[in-house]
Amino acid sequence: MNIIEESFVTKQKKKSKLLPTIILIVIILLVVGIIGIAITLAYIDDAQLKVYVDGRENSKLKEMFVFKSDATYVPIRDIAPYFGYQSYSGDYAERSEAKNKCFIEGENDIANFVLASNKVYKLEKTSSQSGYKYFYCKQPIASMDGKLYISTDGMEQAFNVSYNYNQETNRINIYTLDYLLASYENYVLDEGYASSSTEFNDTKAIFNSRLIVQSADKGMGVIDLDGNTIIEPKYDKITYIPETGDFYATNNGKVGIISKNGDMRVQILYDSLELIDMDAGIYVAEKEGKFGIIDVRGKTKLFMENDEIGMDVSPFEKNDVRSRYLLVDNLIPVRKDNLWGLFNKNGQKIVDFKYDKLGYVATSNKDALNLLIIPNYNLIVTCKGNKYGLINSSGEEIFPTQADDIYLTIEEETNRHYYLNYNNNRYDAEDWLDSIGVEATTNPSIQAPTNSTVIDNTIANETTE
DSSP: OOHHHHHHHHHHHHHHHHHHHHHHHHHHHHHHHHHHHHHHHHHHHHHOOOOEETTOOOOOGGTTTTEEESOOEEEHHHHHHGTTTTTESOOTTOOOOTTTTEEESSSEEEEEEEEEEEEEEETTTOOSSSSSSEESSSSEEEEETTTEEEHHHHHHHHHHHEEEEETTTTTTEEHHHHHHHHHHHHHHHHHHOOOEEOHHHGGGGGGGTTEEEETTTSSSEEEEEEOOOOEEESSSSSEEEETTTTEEEEEETTEEOOOOTSSSEEEEEEEEEEEEEEEEEEEEETTTTTEEEEEEEEEEEEEEESSSEEEOOOGGGGTOOOSOOOTTBBEEEEETTTTEEEEOOTEEEEEEESSSEEEEEOOTTTTTTBBBBEEGTEEEEEEEEEEEEEEEEEOOEEEEESSSEEEEEEEETTEEEEEEETTEEEEEEHHHHHHHHHTTTTTTOOOOOGGGOOOTTTSSSBOOO
């Protein structure tokens, strides 16, 4: 073998040794690259918003959250099915197709939403106490892409869920009421109690870190989520008040109010108590068959000398009356000696006991609907001796009790008309009210409309709600 051949062989040997090394390096680089890509993808995925409902990730929900500078919003109707609710356009009572309103309905409650309003009315289906309750959202109901949106603080109360957004991890955790209650079921037993209340209204105390519990000897009390006793289990019944976070406490047939911190607010003296208005913090109280009004400290606002406080508003469902205790958001109907009067939230008499009833119940006109209030003008329909009148929220008589009928009609769902029949003529009440001017409505001696404002039955001026 010559020198050239030896050099060639040597080079071939070196190449054969170098090839595996190159392949190994390439493999290592590929593995490192794949790991790097995997880590990068995992980081990107981890940085993306993730939404969990009752501990399970729900990828569909994350597209629904809209982050604005003032609040985070969700589409009411789109998110409803994920929390066990059906949703509909319009208002629950009206059953309309109005696009500026919608409502949700679950097994136990209903919530109504109105565009641009931050006040949401809820109706508990299982409650023996009639009437709507309400709560406030931090931001009003908004419209985006033709849908109604609610801020997440309002979502919590409307759908009875707990919401938490961790900005650092970009994680949203939502827990439903049923999930939370199941999570604490064994906890209650471990703390030595026989059970916790299953009444729908009572179970919502868990959102305030409270549980209503029953001891082995049937005494009812309240504990927090750390097992600390808030209200000793020595009462016959404890009932949660979601609007205030306090509790009704009942013993020997009498009821009082205990705060969420275990302080006695109202002594256990009354036959019944029911919240009239959470903003004013006032309650209708019953004692020995008579009714009065007290505040949250137990101070009497209206003495226990009345036959009835609040009225049956069920005949006026199309009139959008939300509370049996508050008319035009200010006046409390009170009956004494078979006559009705009106008081404000401070217990001051605004209208004396002089009316046979409040509201008009249609009897003859086929198109007429029952009417209690004319909302755009904050007027209440009064009745005395089968004649009808109108008073405003200050108690001033805008139209004397001389009309034969004052009623409501609804055309094409959203067109509402308020009519007044007087001296064989029919008047559009809103047209007449506009014609007398704002100043005139404060004059209690206002006269009945003149014939110049008579409405021809064939040409009625339409007013849209």
